[in-house]
Amino acid sequence: MAWTREQMAERAAKELKDGFYVNLGIGIPTLVSNYIPDGMTVQLQSENGMLGMGPFPYEGEEDPDLINAGKQTITALPTTSYFTSADSFGMIRGGHINLSILGAMQVAENGDLANWMIPGKMVKGMGGAMDLVAGVKKVVVVMEHVAKNKDGSESAKLLKSCDLPLTGTRVVDMVITDLGVFTIDKEGTGGMTLVELADGVTEDEIKGKTEGAYTVALR
Amino acid sequence: MAWTREQMAERAAKELKDGFYVNLGIGIPTLVSNYIPDGMTVQLQSENGMLGMGPFPYEGEEDPDLINAGKQTITALPTTSYFTSADSFGMIRGGHINLSILGAMQVAENGDLANWMIPGKMVKGMGGAMDLVAGVKKVVVVMEHVAKNKDGSESAKLLKSCDLPLTGTRVVDMVITDLGVFTIDKEGTGGMTLVELADGVTEDEIKGKTEGAYTVALR
Amino acid sequence: MKKVYPDPKASLEGLLRDGMTIMAGGFGLCGIPDELIAAIQASGVKDLTVVSNNAGIDGVGLGKLLETRQVKKMISSYVGENKEFARQFLGGELEIEFNPQGTLAERIRAGGAGIPAFYTKTGYGTQVAEGKETKEFDGHHYVMERGLFADLAIVHAWKGDTEGNLVYRKTARNFNPMMATAAAVTVAQVEQLVQPGELDADHIHTPGIFIKRIIHVPVREKRIEQRTVRKRGDAAAAAGGGTH
Amino acid sequence: MKKVYPDPKASLEGLLRDGMTIMAGGFGLCGIPDELIAAIQASGVKDLTVVSNNAGIDGVGLGKLLETRQVKKMISSYVGENKEFARQFLGGELEIEFNPQGTLAERIRAGGAGIPAFYTKTGYGTQVAEGKETKEFDGHHYVMERGLFADLAIVHAWKGDTEGNLVYRKTARNFNPMMATAAAVTVAQVEQLVQPGELDADHIHTPGIFIKRIIHVPVREKRIEQRTVRKRGDAAAAAGGGTH
Numbered sequence: 001m002a003w004t005r006e007q008m009a010e011r012a013a014k015e016l017k018d019g020f021y022v023n024l025g026i027g028i029p030t031l032v033s034n035y036i037p038d039g040m041t042v043q044l045q046s047e048n049g050m051l052g053m054g055p056f057p058y059e060g061e062e063d064p065d066l067i068n069a070g071k072q073t074i075t076a077l078p079t080t081s082y083f084t085s086a087d088s089f090g091m092i093r094g095g096h097i098n099l100s101i102l103g104a105m106q107v108a109e110n111g112d113l114a115n116w117m118i119p120g121k122m123v124k125g126m127g128g129a130m131d132l133v134a135g136v137k138k139v140v141v142v143m144e145h146v147a148k149n150k151d152g153s154e155s156a157k158l159l160k161s162c163d164l165p166l167t168g169t170r171v172v173d174m175v176i177t178d179l180g181v182f183t184i185d186k187e188g189t190g191g192m193t194l195v196e197l198a199d200g201v202t203e204d205e206i207k208g209k210t211e212g213a214y215t216v217a218l219r
Numbered sequence: 220m221a222w223t224r225e226q227m228a229e230r231a232a233k234e235l236k237d238g239f240y241v242n243l244g245i246g247i248p249t250l251v252s253n254y255i256p257d258g259m260t261v262q263l264q265s266e267n268g269m270l271g272m273g274p275f276p277y278e279g280e281e282d283p284d285l286i287n288a289g290k291q292t293i294t295a296l297p298t299t300s301y302f303t304s305a306d307s308f309g310m311i312r313g314g315h316i317n318l319s320i321l322g323a324m325q326v327a328e329n330g331d332l333a334n335w336m337i338p339g340k341m342v343k344g345m346g347g348a349m350d351l352v353a354g355v356k357k358v359v360v361v362m363e364h365v366a367k368n369k370d371g372s373e374s375a376k377l378l379k380s381c382d383l384p385l386t387g388t389r390v391v392d393m394v395i396t397d398l399g400v401f402t403i404d405k406e407g408t409g410g411m412t413l414v415e416l417a418d419g420v421t422e423d424e425i426k427g428k429t430e431g432a433y434t435v436a437l438r
Numbered sequence: 439m440k441k442v443y444p445d446p447k448a449s450l451e452g453l454l455r456d457g458m459t460i461m462a463g464g465f466g467l468c469g470i471p472d473e474l475i476a477a478i479q480a481s482g483v484k485d486l487t488v489v490s491n492n493a494g495i496d497g498v499g500l501g502k503l504l505e506t507r508q509v510k511k512m513i514s515s516y517v518g519e520n521k522e523f524a525r526q527f528l529g530g531e532l533e534i535e536f537n538p539q540g541t542l543a544e545r546i547r548a549g550g551a552g553i554p555a556f557y558t559k560t561g562y563g564t565q566v567a568e569g570k571e572t573k574e575f576d577g578h579h580y581v582m583e584r585g586l587f588a589d590l591a592i593v594h595a596w597k598g599d600t601e602g603n604l605v606y607r608k609t610a611r612n613f614n615p616m617m618a619t620a621a622a623v624t625v626a627q628v629e630q631l632v633q634p635g636e637l638d639a640d641h642i643h644t645p646g647i648f649i650k651r652i653i654h655v656p657v658r659e660k661r662i663e664q665r666t667v668r669k670r671g672d673a674a675a676a677a678g679g680g681t682h
Numbered sequence: 683m684k685k686v687y688p689d690p691k692a693s694l695e696g697l698l699r700d701g702m703t704i705m706a707g708g709f710g711l712c713g714i715p716d717e718l719i720a721a722i723q724a725s726g727v728k729d730l731t732v733v734s735n736n737a738g739i740d741g742v743g744l745g746k747l748l749e750t751r752q753v754k755k756m757i758s759s760y761v762g763e764n765k766e767f768a769r770q771f772l773g774g775e776l777e778i779e780f781n782p783q784g785t786l787a788e789r790i791r792a793g794g795a796g797i798p799a800f801y802t803k804t805g806y807g808t809q810v811a812e813g814k815e816t817k818e819f820d821g822h823h824y825v826m827e828r829g830l831f832a833d834l835a836i837v838h839a840w841k842g843d844t845e846g847n848l849v850y851r852k853t854a855r856n857f858n859p860m861m862a863t864a865a866a867v868t869v870a871q872v873e874q875l876v877q878p879g880e881l882d883a884d885h886i887h888t889p890g891i892f893i894k895r896i897i898h899v900p901v902r903e904k905r906i907e908q909r910t911v912r913k914r915g916d917a918a919a920a921a922g923g924g925t926h
Contacts, residue, residue, distance in 0.1 A: 021647045043601075043647070047783065048709045049856050051645045052601075059911045064712065064904035065840075065854040071710035071763075072910040078635030079601040081642035082852055084859045084887075085709070085735070086791040089784025093552030093802060094619060096647050112807075122772060123780070124762035130810065131784030134803040135552050169807030240891045262845075262891065266539065267465045268612050270889045271845075278667045283468065283660035284596075284610040290466040290519075291666040297879030298845040300886035301608055303615045303643075304465070304491070305547040308540025309795030312558060313863060315891050341528060342536070343518035349566060350540030353559040354796050388563030548800070554819035556792070556800040575798035575828075584819075607884060640851060641885040 001200025002145075002178040010035045011176050011196075012101050012142050016042050023047060023092070023132055025102030026070050028142045032101055043079060045097055047128040049088045052080035069128065089128070093135035100136035102129065104143045104172075106162040109212035111172040111186030113141065114164035126167060133168035145177035146209050156211035158182065158192070179206050182214060193217050220419030221364075221397040229254045230395050230415075231320050231361050235261050242266060242311070242351055244321030245289050247361045251320055262298060264316055266347040268307045271299035288347065308347070312354035319355035321348065323362045323391075325381040328431035330391040330405030332360065333383035345386060352387035364396035365428050375430040377401065377411070398425050401433060412436050441602050441652050442631065446477035449625050449651045453590055454483040457510075461546065461591040461617040462490040462500060466519070466663045469610030470499045471627050473655045474592040479503055485510045489546070489588060491539060491613055493517040498661055507531070513586070515539035519663065538566060541583050543616060548585035550619025550648075555584050591621035595644070598628035599635075602649030603642045611643065618648045625651045685846050685896050686875070690721035693869050693895045697834055698727040701754075705790065705835040705861040706734040706744060710763070710907045713854030714743045715871050717899045718836040723747055729754045733790070733832060735783060735857055737761040742905055751775070757830070759783035763907065782810060785827050787860060792829035794863025794892075799828050835865035839888070842872035843879075846893030847886045855887065862892045869895045 003011065005028050013035035016022065023045045024030055036042050044053040046068040053068060054075035062073040083091075091097060106114040113133055116126040133139050146154040158175065175182045181196035192214040194206060203216060222230065224247050232254035235241065242264045243249055255261050263272040265287040272287060273294035281292040302310075310316060325333040332352055335345040352358050365373040377394065394401045400415035411433040413425060422435060443449035460478070464470030475494075478486075479502045486509050493512055494501035503509050504522045511533040517523050526532040537545065538560045548556055557580035561567050571582040593614040596607035604626055606614055618624045626644075631654035687693035704722070708714030719738075722730075723746045730753050737756055738745035747753050748766045755777040761767050770776040781789065782804045792800055801824035805811050815826040837858040840851035848870055850858055862868045870888075875898035 045647075046853070048712070049853050051647055052639075056910045056912045058914050062906060062909055062911060063852065064906050065852040067710060067712050067853055067907070070908065071712070072908040073906055074910070076639055076852070078633075079599075079603070079646065080639040081603050081645040082640055082850075082855055083642075083645060085783065085787035085856045086860050089787050090547075090551030090619065091645070091647060093784055093788075093804060094550050095552060096550075096619070122768050125758060125760035125780045126782055126810075127760040128783035130782035130808065131804045134806070135784070166808045168805075264891075265609070267468070268609050270891055271883075275666045275668045277670050281662060281665055281667060282608065283662050284608040286466060286468050286609055286663070288465075289664065290468070291664040292662055293666070295608070295883055297877075298843075298847070298890065299883040300847050300889040301606075301611055301884055302886075302889060304539065304543035304612045305616050308543050309791075309863065310889070310891060312540055312544075312560060312796030313794050314796060315794075315863070341524050344514060344516035344536045345538055345566075346516040347539035349538035349564065350560045353562070354540070385564045387561075544795075544797070551788075553788070553800050553802060554822070554824055555817070556797050558797060573799075578798070580798055605884070611884075638885075640849070640855075641882075 003198040006031060008142050008176055008178060011181065012140055015099060015138070015140055015174065016040065020098040021045055021051065021096065023097050023100045023136060027103050029101040029103060045091065047088050047092060047132070049083050049085055050080065052077045054080070089131050092128070092131050095135060095137055097136045099138045099140065100132045101140045101142060102132065104141040104157070106157050106159055106164050107141055107172050107175050108159050108161045109184070109192040109214065111170040111184045112162050113167045113172050114162040115167050117165050119165065129167050133171040138173050139171050140174045140176060141172050142176045145179040154209070156209060158210045158212045160212050179209065191215065195219050222417040225250060227361050227395055227397060230400065231359055234318060234357070234359055234393065235259065239317040240264055240270065240315065242316050242319045242355060246322050248320040248322060264310065266307050266311060266351070268302050268304055269299065271296045273299070308350050311347070311350050314354060314356055316355045318357045318359065319351045320359045320361060321351065323360040323376070325376050325378055325383050326360055326391050326394050327378050327380045328403070328411040328433065330389040330403045331381050332386045332391050333381040334386050336384050338384065348386050352390035357392050358390050359393045359395060360391050361395045364398040373428070375428060377429045377431045379431050398428065410434065414438050441649065442600050443651050443653050446473045446627065446653055447480065449653045450474065450477050450481065453623055453625070454478065454481050456483055457485045458589040459487040459489065461588040461621055462488060463593040463612065463614035463617050464499065465491050465609065465612035467495065467499055467661045469594050469606065469612050469614055470494070471592040471594040472499055473627050474625060475499060475502055479506055479508065484508045487511040487513065489513040489586060491515050491542060493520050493523045495519045495663065496522050511535065513537060513542070515542050543613060545583055545586040546613065546616040546620045549587035550616060553585050555582050557582055586620060588621040591617040591624040593618050593624060593626050595626055595628045597630045597632060597637060598626055598652050599632050599637055600652070601634045602626065602646030602652055603637050604628065604644035604649065605637055605641065606643050615644050618644045623650045624648055627653050627655045629655060629657060685893060686844050687895050687897050690717045690871065690897055691724065693897045694718065694721050694725065697867055697869070698722065698725050700727055701729045702727070702833040703731040703733065705832040705865055706732060707837040707856065707858030707861050708743065709735050709853065709856035711739065711743055711905045713838050713850065713856050713858055714738070715836040715838040716743055717871050718869060719743060719746055723750055723752065728752045731755045731757065733757040733830060735759050735786060737764050737767045739763045739907065740766050755779065757781060757786070759786050787857060789827055789830040790857065790860040790864045793831035794860060797829050799826050801826055830864060832865040835861040835868040837862050837868060837870050839870055839872045841874045841876060841881060842870055842896050843876050843881055845878045846870065846890030846896055847881050848872065848888035848893065849881055849885065850887050859888050862888045867894045868892055871897050871899045873899065873901055
């Protein structure tokens with residue numbers, strides 16, 4: 001038993017607040033927009049130069065001039081505004097975005113994040129990830145608790161320190177995995193704390209699959 | 220005999236070229252726009268956020284939202300664009316303006332310029348002058364050759380070195396006074412050169428009224 | 439999240455405190471948030487540091503806050519048009535930090551864009567560079583200038599929607615868009631308040647994310663500082679210049 | 683001063699030379715100056731350093747220049763969509779300098795605005811900061827990044843007038859406006875070429891001063907990289923995100 005991708009997205013959506021401006025990464029984070037509570041206003045930012053992202057277009061209504069940062073066709077809303085990439089990252093780096101939800105390969109107990117390259121593999125680039133984690137007020141990582149290796153073994157992703165090249169140092173505030181939720185005191189000395197267990201998951205299971213140190217304060 | 224204000228402006232206008240983007244300071248420089256040759260296209264920039272300045276409005280057609288950097292009511296042209304002060308000075312500092320024509324209190328033989336404050340007097344501020352002289356490709360000063368003091372005496376304004384606080388160091392390319400025209404090799408070691416005499420002005424008269432060193436190469 | 443407030447006083451509720459730093463948009467009297475300035479005056483808040491290109495004229499714009507001595511320090515590029523300003527400054531009652539206009543604009547943009555410092559040629563070798571770090575790049579000398587960030591920014595726009603998206607008009611844009619990005623809270627006054635969707639998304643100057651509160655101000659006569667005109671039939675008429 | 687040229691080839695006449703640096707606007711295939719890229723390909727100019735957020739896809743956009751091996755080095759933030767790119771890169775035929783997307787955008791803006799360097803938090807403590815100066819401001823650590831300036835910039839806009847004033851459409855704006863400011867010469871291709879006065883002066887994104895040459899490109903089918911749609915009647919449909 002553990003959370004599904006949809007349940008992880010639903011859990012991440014609980015970090016949204018009314019009036020928030022939010023940037024969602026590719027994959028599970030994208031699904032978070034399906035769980036915005038009714039009556040709550042959240043504007044989604046797309047770092048290629050748009051605030052107020054709407055849903056995917058109906059078939060036949062795709063506009064090549066209207067894409068998101070994943071290069072997918074999307075739509076606008078009445079609240080939408082467009083701007084340059086420089087202004088978009090000014091918004092991001094300047095701390096104006098309330099929340100960034102993104103995926104990760106590794107997270108360290110101090111909030112270090114690795115999610116852009118694996119040495120020896122073809123490197124595609126960091127895109128906007130380094131700016132987002134450096135600039136956005138609150139950074140939430142949504143990822144599988146462990147990595148499945150080709151030989152069937154598992155590797156911890158919540159580590160003492162990342163061994164992959166970093167995307168940012170001391171940048172992650174919260175990690176939501178299929179097994180539970182951790183907070184990280186990224187600017188202080190409080191370290192990592194396990195605060196929630198997914199349905200049917202035990203503290204022991206998490207203990208066995210987590211390399212980084214953490215305290216437990218379930219709420 | 221010497222040049223009038225209008226003749227100084229007319230002389231300064233000879234520095235214009237077709238397609239130039241130009242910033243004009245207050246006073247005599249403003250008059251330069253009256254001498255743009257027919258058939259030559261010159262766009263005037265106003266550093267408060269406008270490119271393509273038109274003439275003053277007809278009486279009764281003044282628009283409080285449309286002023287120049289001297290805070291005077293002006294008009295727009297079909298080519299006009301508006302932008303922020305940051306973008307305006309990006310344009311200036313980035314070297315995109317071809318020519319700046321402005322007044323001065325003192326100019327030194329190496330191109331140093333003083334035109335923003337007199338110690339002991341009320342200081343109003345430098346406005347955009349420091350950015351203009353630092354950023355614009357070619358800087359032309361238009362000024363009286365000497366300053367008239369209250370006691371009737373005269374003080375040189377073309378000096379070995381400025382004693383007033385500087386607006387910029389090694390920034391002036393050309394000085395047009397009522398007595399003649401000087402060029403300054405601001406980035407090299409060529410110093411200041413007298414290249415033109417105003418109507419009826421002699422080299423001797425200029426020699427007596429100029430403190431800075433210069434060579435003579437009339438053309 | 440309701441961003442629309444009924445009037446200037448309500449829109450500043452809870453935001454003002456003595457000693458704070460306020461950015462105020464406008465160039466001369468063009469595009470100044472005059473109604474919000476009046477509300478700040480009425481609040482009595484004092485010891486303010488005010489970032490604004492100019493200081494208004496006597497009794498108009500920031501001149502209002504000078505009259506009541508609510509300003510401790512100005513960060514400006516040009517303050518020539520204000521007798522009360524001159525009196526307080528010469529009397530040592532008012533502190534002023536002069537910034538070159540482009541440096542001021544860029545410092546504000548940097549503050550809003552998460553850039554703590556940048557280098558500029560402007561002011562190198564002058565009083566402006568005194569006490570600042572300098573650095574050589576490719577054989578040229580530059581001064582390091584810091585980003586500016588305020589507790590509160592007040593801006594004036596032509597149109598705004600209830601989401602806070604703003605559009606400015608002509609040269610009334612000036613410092614307003616950068617200031618909107620460079621404060622913990624930005625309050626906007628707009629001449630026309632419209633519904634989302636009424637502004638063209640390609641032509642919004644300030645995205646709503648930067649605006650926390652917005653008020654509609656009634657249309658009133660805007661002040662002109664230097665009324666310059668030409669007579670009908672004038673062939674040539676100089677376009678004015680200036681460096682203020 | 684005539685800025686309008688009859689076609690892409692004519693608009694690049696005299697501007698191309700081996701080893702030069704070219705900035706190319708666009709994000710993915712959105713807002714790319716594809717006709718100008720095709721003309722650069724046809725010119726045969728080689729050993730190019732190309733600054734562009736992405737590298738196109740095989741045979742489209744900058745993919746064209748990769749096919750013909752005219753590119754020596756890319757400065758980009760993400761290059762994931764191009765097999766030929768991967769082949770040349772893994773074979774050591776192509777050099778790549780990865781910049782975080784926001785750092786890339788800001789470096790270009792800085793280059794155009796006369797700012798030789800600035801500080802950003804982005805990338806501090808990562809590979810991106812290696813070999814770069816760092817500095818502490820108010821207890822936080824920042825990396826110094828340099829402005830970028832190219833020999834030539836090519837941009838795509840929706841509308842342009844004969845003075846060179848440009849207006850972009852939706853997310854096709856992206857890197858185009860900054861690049862237009864950050865090169866010795868900028869050439870723009872526009873979908874609609876209009877006369878001065880037809881564009882609203884308050885809503886011009888790129889003032890004509892930045893554009894030296896302009897061409898009208900015929901309307902053609904624009905390519906879509908990731909066609910994502912919802913079926914009519916779908917209640918909830920995720921808005922896509924991403925960090926490329």
